[in-house]
Amino acid sequence: MIESPVGCTIDYTRQGKQVGHLSLQKITNTAGWASTFVQLAQIANGDGPTVLVLAGNHGDEYEGQVAALRLLQELEPGQVSGRVIVIPVLSKAAAKANTRNWPSGANFNRSFPGRPDGPPNEQLADYLTRVLFPMADVVIDMHSGGRSAWFIPCSHMHVVEDPAQRRAMLEGMEAWNSDWHYLYIDVNGSGLLPVEAENQGKLVITTELGGGGRVPAPVHQLAWSGLTNVLRHVGVLEGEVQTRASLGLPPAVILDGRNPANIVVSPEDGLFEALLEPGEPVSVGQPVGRLWFVDTPTRPPLELEAPLGGHVAVTKAIPVVEQGDCVFVLGQPLDRSELL
Structure with missing residues (x-):
């Protein structure tokens, strides 16, 4: 297998907090040798699970990006048992352009498992597939409807075949404490990031946090409270796990969208x-x-x-x-x- 061309400036074996970047090779009209940086951080302390927190899979879905950037800044090793790896903006050029897809037209969420000798989106997908997913016990991938759609703010999941994995994903989905949850199916092609992580047996937790080109303050609050509560739920973040009952809220509604x-x-x-x-x-x-x-x-x-x-x-x-x-x-x- 070809070695990944993606570079990384942090050491995954080190304890403590590191902030750095992945680098994807590129050639431009102003630079014959250049790189695209994808920022990431690792906060590690002692034993415990490894959680991979991802946002900006689609560029115009900002709800998770803001929550992940806040997590990168605020999370300190003393709060952690295990390891949290954060990539707050996977599709940086698309995020800056306020577009769903990369400037090349590539949909990053249809790029998996990727190829080390493919275009940049497939190189990054390959790095996640072969380097980061195998390290992780839990993969969190935050989405929304982007500019084009308003999705009821919720956490959601695929219904995977393995009963133990399905139960863990259900409980992780519920730990977001959103009013709604949604069961979804793949549409418009294959190659989804969550599916690749699921196929590797990971506990995968995903969201659809609104959209429509604006992020209301309550959605920002749900993105942050849900993300941090899920980190507590899986045992990597200190603090008491909250439930809807403990918050005085009625049970959430699970909507089945698989038809x-x-x-x-x-x-x-x-x-x-x-x-x-x-x-x-x-x-x-x-x-x-x-x-x-x-x-x-x-x-x-x-x-x-x-x-x-x-x-x-x-x-x-x-x-x-x-x-x-x-x-x-x-x-x-x-x-x-x-x-x-």
Whole structure:
């Protein structure tokens, strides 16, 4: 196997706090030999699990990036039993450009397992696959709907086949203490970061923390409180683990989004008007949104109906839609016992 071309300025075997970077080779019009830096930190102290905290998988999903940057600054070795490795912005150029994908057009979350001799996104994916995931016991990958969608703020998970791994992931998902949780499936291709970590047997915890181009203060608070509580839950961070009961909150709602019929796309170009908000209940055939037509303003709007009952989980945040764009996503309430 070809050795990874990705460089790293920190020593994973050292105790204490280190802040450094990964380096991806590049050639530009202003430099024949250059590197792209991906910042990371390690906070290590004694024995305990290794937790890999990742954000900015997609560039325009900032909720997790802010929480991970705060963790990098505030977490000190004395608070840790084990090791926390933080990469706050995986897709830095995309984050700076406020785009989902890399400038090359690559979707980093479809780059796994990656290749050491591939383009930069695949080189970075290969480094995570062959270097960082094998070190980790827990992988946290924070997402949101980005600019294009508003996803009800939640932690979520794949329903993996292994019962012990599934139970651990369910309990980790619940430790975020969000009002909602979501069970999702892979759509639009393979190569997802969480799937690669799951295939290596890791406890994988993921989120969808809103989106729509703005991060409300309560979402920032949920990103931080959920992340730190999960770190306590897995035993790497000092402090008492909080539960929804201990916080005086009712049980969270788990929405099952595994039926592909839950994902509704626009049949035509137009302007999308949401009629329901994420979290609201919906019945079969109920209009969730309407499509208006710029070029034919006298044409009545087209109602887009729910193919299934349940709750709205996602709505399109940008009114302008092209044919085939996802305009809303549904989910059906599920009792946690059904996952066990």
